[in-house]
Amino acid sequence: MTDQDKRLSRRHFVGATGAATLAGLAGCSGGGDGGDGSDGGGNTLxxxxxxxxxxxxxxxxxxxxxxxxxxxxxxxxxxxxxxxxxxxxxxxxxxxxxxxxxxxxxxxxxxxxxxxxxxxxxxxxxxxxxxxxxxxxxxxxxxxxxxxxxxxxxxxxxxxLNCLFYNTSVVEDAGVDPDSLTSVSALIDALETVQSETDAIPMTHGASGTWTTTQLFSSTMLGQEGYDAYMSFLDGSPDEAAVRATFESLAEILGNYINEDASSIGLTESNQNIIEGNAAFIHQGNWAAGAYRNAEDFAYDEDWGFKTYPGSEGMYMxxxxxxxxxxxxxxxxxxxxxxxxxxxxxxxxxxxxxxxxxxxxxxxxxxxxxxxxxxxxxxxxxADQRPPNLQHGLGVPSETMTALNDVISSEFSGPYNVDAATEGFVDAVSN
Amino acid sequence: MTRNTDTGDDSGDAVTDGGVAEEGQRSGFSPVAALNERFGSDFVESSQFWLPPFLLVGLFVYGAIIWNLLISLTDFTGFGTPDYSDLDFQMYSRALADSGFVDAAINTFILLVGFTLVTLALGLGLAILIDRNIRFENTFRTIYLLPMSLSFVVTAQFWAWMFNFNNGVINIVITSLGLGRVDWIGNPDIVLWAVMFALMWQFAGYAMVVFLAGLRAIPNEHYEAAKVDGASTVRMYWRVIIPQLKGSTISASVVLMVFALKAFDFLYSLVGGYRPPNGADILATKMVREAYANLNWAYASAVAITLFVMTLGIVGPYLYYQYNRGNL
Known part of the structure; x- marks a missing residue:
């Protein structure tokens, strides 16, 4: 092979490389808008x-x-x-x-x-x-x-969403009748009773994510301030006093009656407290009941029970x-x-x-x-009313939801700052 | 074929790759010759080797960074295409006014500096201990290095359990010493340090290996000379050995800082979501949250550029240092 041949073949190589690069780039730019769906395999669902x-x-x-x-x-x-x-x-x-x-x-x-x-x-x-x-x-x-x-x-x-689940034997030990809890203040009294009468956690809460607290806010607001106040909150004209009162109740519940490890556990572990009899109450969407059904020897009405979140009777969030x-x-x-x-x-x-x-x-x-x-x-x-939920897409746009969760994260994940949380929530939803 | 290795001669008769290129170029002006004259004798001939990767990296890495910068200057949110006709720095001023962004930037910086310094110190200490000709040296080295080989997903879950308030190992130890339990994850004043501690545990072994290699490169005579001169062990390390570990320190700290900026994986796995515990938000998590939870592409790009500038601030001086030493 002479040097002359070598140069020629190299030139070809350069040319080929360049062409391949260009083809590759063209392929990439073509791929971006190629998804019009009419091409091969387009009918697979x-x-x-x-x-x-x-x-x-x-x-x-x-x-x-x-x-x-x-x-x-x-x-x-x-x-x-x-x-x-x-x-x-x-x-x-x-x-x-x-x-x-x-x-x-x-x-x-x-x-x-x-x-x-x-x-x-x-x-x-x-x-x-x-x-x-x-x-x-x-x-x-x-x-x-x-x-x-x-x-x-x-x-x-x-x-x-507006569900309160309980462990039957724990509430019986405490002498609390869940069906009699028809207001948020009655719930707080019951939590106090569980605290003083038993060793169990009055209300178990998994707060490693903020969504559980945002969700608890919505049920508490609905139960305590009523349907109209809740709906006007979602519609962007919140009543500041109602939001503040809700946060005050929440601060009382979260500050006194939940498990100490709340911030390091999620829903699954929190729910386990109910199944194992370590806690009396939990607020959750009724997906929580799935875990009860899968647990051994844990039957509805015998071992666990359901109560509409206090104050929101007749409503289905x-x-x-x-x-x-x-x-x-x-x-x-x-x-x-x-x-x-x-x-x-x-x-x-x-x-x-x-x-x-x-x-x-x-x-x-x-x-x-x-x-x-x-x-x-x-x-x-x-149901008399079926208000939309706050945390799962039906009540507010996702950006508002993120803003609400930012407020919970920075102001209401312990210590509980009622003033700042109220201001943050009102700002986040206001039109 | 003869190979002429005489480089650095611009006259054209010395071409490193086998050399007959001047034959056809002397007859008149040639762009090939002009390029070779400007950039080095074999610029054009060698381009087949460096040009394709150069173009590909240029497009997909640097092109993407520039594109990201452009997006951060638009107001792009939601779906559709960004509007490039109206570019301004609005997203950056929004970031400065956003307390969440400022907190995340401060946390990122604390994590960066704190984690790097402590990990370096710990790694150096381990390396010196291992270098003392102890028994089972290889075993210890492996044990210390092992956490580094684990994925962030594994170590984050592991530390989530370690830090658990009720039954985490750390709180069990603390309570057995008669102290009160600490809410490592839930207390916003503590959580960042807890995360830093976990990362430190994971990466001290890496720093150790780098320092160990540095220590092994120091000739035995330096130790002996220091001893003959009557230096104590502490003094010997402090005055003679550690100053010679500059290179190891710099390369280890660059890698550690980059890991600190990438702590996203750890925080994501710790909570199983884009929102780290209150007090531990960093720019990387903030960026992903803005992009994928809120579809604020322009704002997320601005956060990304900020993060990029921080990284460049770290890697840039290192590259310059290496360049000056002739390593690049």
Missing amino acids: EVLHAWTGGDGARAAEALVTAFDEEYPDVDHEFNPIGGGGNQNLDAVVANRLQNGDPPSSFANWPGPNLQRYDGVLGEAGSVWESEGFEDVMVQEAVDLHQYDGAYRGVPLGSHR LHFDSFLYPSDNPSPEATETFLSFVGSKKAQVAFNQYKGSIPTRTDVDMSEFGPYLQETQQDFAD
Whole structure:
């Protein structure tokens, strides 16, 4: 090989490298807007959700099985993305929507939560129309699934937020009758009684995240200040005195009657205190009851009980688990099929009986559900009001929710600063 | 083929890669020759080796940083595309007015300085002890280095249990000494130091290994000379040995500082979410929260640029130092 040959081949090599680099770059820039969904494999239904553990995983599995039975011909891919509540799912969804690569559908909350997906959600109105969902869903579901004049998703189930669970033997030892607790002040008296009469923690609280405290705020406000004060808080015209009074009650509860390790444990460990008989009460959404059902020798009404959060009797604080419909959908037909399925009786029974939630339809036979969920469904149907929740998307947009949690983190995770927390909450929601 | 290694000659007849390039270039002006003249004798010929990675790194690393800087100058939130027509520093002034940002920046700085200094001191102490010709030297070295090989996810969960108020090992030890329990995670005045302690535990072994290599490079004569001159052990290390560990100290501290800035993984795993315990928020967690919880892309980019500038402030002087020593 002569030097001359060598130079030529090198030149070719340089040329080839340059061309390959350019091709690579072109490929990258082409990839960004290539997701128009009409290309190969576009008809596979891809659904993202966050139900990865325990009840959630089992419920999701039941949902998929039922979907396969009902629509065996639809290719699908259900991808659970767990961790950090819904945080990891939200981050993945946000990235994919931002990159123009939306999934067919993803699990999320309706209501003001939809604001953060402004411009990237399509219309699911045809599903609502063809399935007649408007006639069978509870009215709040009909209202909250519309954003900017169109339906954006379909509800799958509903949890209840204004719940107080208790360990029966602990409250009996203390001589407290939970059913008599019909106001927040009565609850505080009962906590005092548990404190003085037993060794148990009066109210167990897992505060490693701030969401449990924000959630407790909403139930306490609803129970103590009433429906109207709570609703005007959500609507952006809060009554400062009502917010302050709520925080004063909260400071009394959190400052005196909760477990000392609250800040280093989460919901799971906190809930364990109820199961093991170390604590009397816990406030949570009724997903907490899933852990009781899975615990050994821990039966409803015998070992654990439920009471509507004191003061909020006759109300059902709403939560929805829904599937949303992204625009630019990679599989429009399959997605519509899936959403029709999500709102069907079969799906709602299959999913909710394992998830520990109830159907959002009003015409579902509840015989396959346990006694606790049957009662919850009855309360849901009979409720005088169904106020939206604060922490799970239905009450305020996600940015407001983050601001509220910032306030809880900095002012109300011990020491409890009522003045600063009141000011922060009022500022965060005010229009 | 002969290989001419005579470099540094601009006359054109000495080309390091085998040398006949001047043949076709003497006849007139040639851009290749001009480039070679300007940047070195084999600039064009060697470009096939460095140009592709140069372009790729330039685009995907530095291009991305510049793009991030541009986004931080817009008002980009939510979905859609950023509007680049109206660039200003509004996001940065918003950051300065945001007490959450200021707290996070201060915490980041405390973590950076405190963690690095204490870890260096601890690593040096361990290295000196291990270097004293003790028995089971390799075993101890492995034991000290082991935490570093664990993932943040593992160590964060481990320390969450250690710091648990009721049944954490640390509080059990403290109460057995007759002291009261401490709320390590829940007390905003303490939590940052608790996190720092956990990180220190994880990285002291790394500092030890770096210092150990430095110590091993010091000739035995220095120890012997110090002893002959009658220096005590403490004095010997303080005056003779430690001053020779400058290089080790600098390289270890750069790596440690970068780990301190990356403590995001640890905090995320500690609480299982983007919001660390009150008092332990750092810029990295704040950035992710703004981007993915609030979709405030522009604001998150501004936080990211701040973090980048802090990192550059650390790595820049180090690179300059290495450059001056001829290592780059």
